[in-house]
Amino acid sequence: MAHDASTLPPPDTGRQEGLTPTMHTRGEPLAYPFERGAGLDVPPVYAKLRDQPMARVRMAYGEDAWLATRYADVKTVLSDARFTRAGAVGRDQPRMEPMVRDYGGLISHDPPEHTRLRGLMAREFSARRIERLRVRAHEVAGELLDGIVASGPTVDLFERFATPLPTTLNCELLGVPIEYSRFWAWAEGEASGIAADADPGELAAEFFSQVAALVELRRGQPGDDVLSSLVRARDEDGRITEDELRVLVADLLLAGFATIAGQIAASFYHLMIRPAELSRLRERPELIPQAAEELLRYVHLDDFIAPRYATEDVELGGVLVRAGDPVLVSPAAANRDPAVFPDAEDLVLGRTGAPHLGFGHGAHFCLGAHLARLELQVALETALRRLPGLRLAVPENELRWKTGGIVGSLADLPVTFDRPTGVTGDA
Template identity: 45%
Template sequence: MTIPHEVRSYPFEMSERLMLDPLYSELRATESVCRVSLPFGEDGWLVTRFEYARVVLADPRFSRAASVDRDEPRLGRHQHNVGITTMDPPHHTRLRGLAAKALTARRVEELRLKTRETAQRLVEDLVRHDPPVDLVEHFALPFPIAVICELMGVPPEDRGRLRSWAEVILSTTGASPEEVGRQRLAMHDYLTELVARRRREPTDDLLGAMVLARDGEDRLTDDEMVLLAGAILTAGHETIATQIPNFVYVLLTTPRLIDRVRAAPDLLESTVEELMRSVPLTTVLAARYALEDVRLGDVVIRAGDPVVVSLASANMDEEVFCGASEIDPGRKHNPHLGFGHGSHHCIGAQLARMELQVALETLLRRLPGLRLGVEEDALEWKSGMLVRGLRSLPVGW
């Protein structure tokens, strides 16, 4: 006899700021695969443990492409079911492999000096204002869009439009489906023209490298380059723009942590990794659909069932991360899922790491007295977006 599962409303009631609801810890221990109902779409399964999260994200028995024809469980009214994020291997593998030939670790490192210059310029502009100054508006928002546009060769005069397109496209409740569609089309048309220019006039930026990327006789089509460029722009802008103030907030409200990093700058890289693990960015990943029956612990996921993964909960799994609730920049073993896992592991992970390292390095070095500019209870937090974070972060120095 099949025992019916309780269907919980999800997401759970949010704890204050960036804290996770205590129910996640309880579920990891007692019901790590449970039934949930999201605000939109069909009911599905929620995975909260690290072990099962890795299975769902990497096992080919779970499909993203199957979501295209389903009313997938989601937070917003409209489905984000276009582009490379809804592809499965081998098509996804082909596109990712060709893109990786252009977005190399060497290219990212070559951009580090320019990224430092951008960060320093923004901080110098920031300190010309009387504190408190909003770190989000004056640093966190313009910084990643400048870096990504530099990487892709987007002219400076067009960067404001790309930023506004990205913010609307990633909205869950703040924009209508019609508005999201209009902004997505506008960005698509712009990137189509940019790619066409690269065909006519080759450059040494990322889009120029994507034009030249080859695997034997295979290469990216114009449409594929537009899809990839759009994904890099939207995801790369919003996630970094959100995590910079999130990370700074955590540092400024954890004196022992910021003191340790200031005293040992060589811990900066490991601090970024630990903050990627411990700071919850997304509430839930896009659904994967089981292509056949799959057992996860005591639960059998039936073929056709959608599964959503909480990366934030998996990254707090005490069986994997000793002292998971503590932020430890000296953590030796840190296989976090902050950039995802499996075939859809963030293709821009090295770029994101570099940007976050440079941002924190510049802020802590140039502003040694950096502090919150308002009482902590007065801070404003985002709503209606796919990511969790601060709407503004007034700071002083």
């Protein structure tokens, strides 16, 4: 039976791990996002919330929202046409900062408008197109590891490998000169809270000024890349407006980089604190694609997906979501749902079964999912082969984590390794 928010029955008010009696007050929204555990562990409160009717939450700014934590509920919100992103326009959206950053990109639209815009880039990010980059990805990884091996045996794997690998590949795919990779550093700083003291309006104006300059660069020097393809769609085919062109370029520049760099670093961290699993992958590299998917399920650095708004009354998660109510989803919670993933709190590198929701679901499924998978797989394949005895160079409790924003990550990843195996790049 569904409950209206006003009649939502109170859960057990006894103290439980991750939940306090204060948080159980009838009708009082929970402060969100929840505090993470050590090493960006998924907040334990999610395990409690999955066993209760869907809760209301309150972010630092914006209106209160429902929070979906069960796998089935998250999939419904992300794929059911009764939950819309376009409904967020003009609303006081739940967020972590005063300014509403809604620039009208892909995330702001629903089909069919979203389908039209996404279709301009879908072919470039298809599984077949991205797979052609694997050889180049191995070349880039090999060159980076040449430098690491030559300068080792102690190195910051985040700075020297996890960051430059996706930076280089993304720049080449998009047609972005490498110096423009500072856009991703800016995005990472914004997402992790590092730039919290900066004026968001000034940052946005500066960013879009650089986007316009990049569009003009590709307009004058077109190539076989994603940005040039978008410029042609504007100038030759008239399929998009100039404003749409710049917003799509902004989407590409901001989406994914900080997350995949953090994902690569965090994946190595989780393997290094499980040396038996790391050795298993080194001895059986054919398991790496499957292991990468499990790492993508288990490691969740970004747990905020823009709210969806109900277009009609919907029964979901044991409550009645009224038309116009915003709903947030937690992929991190969904990916630890024991109803879907046996031993969900454990990292099981040989796991099979339901797909994780780390890349979302439905129409807004991550455009760069295939690229992120390839980059993580290649990072694991090459580093495990080239860096024998890979291990943390400091005690685990001395690692530094960025926890100030929506996207968390390691601040750095000091590692050490044993004898070098050569100085030539991997092909």
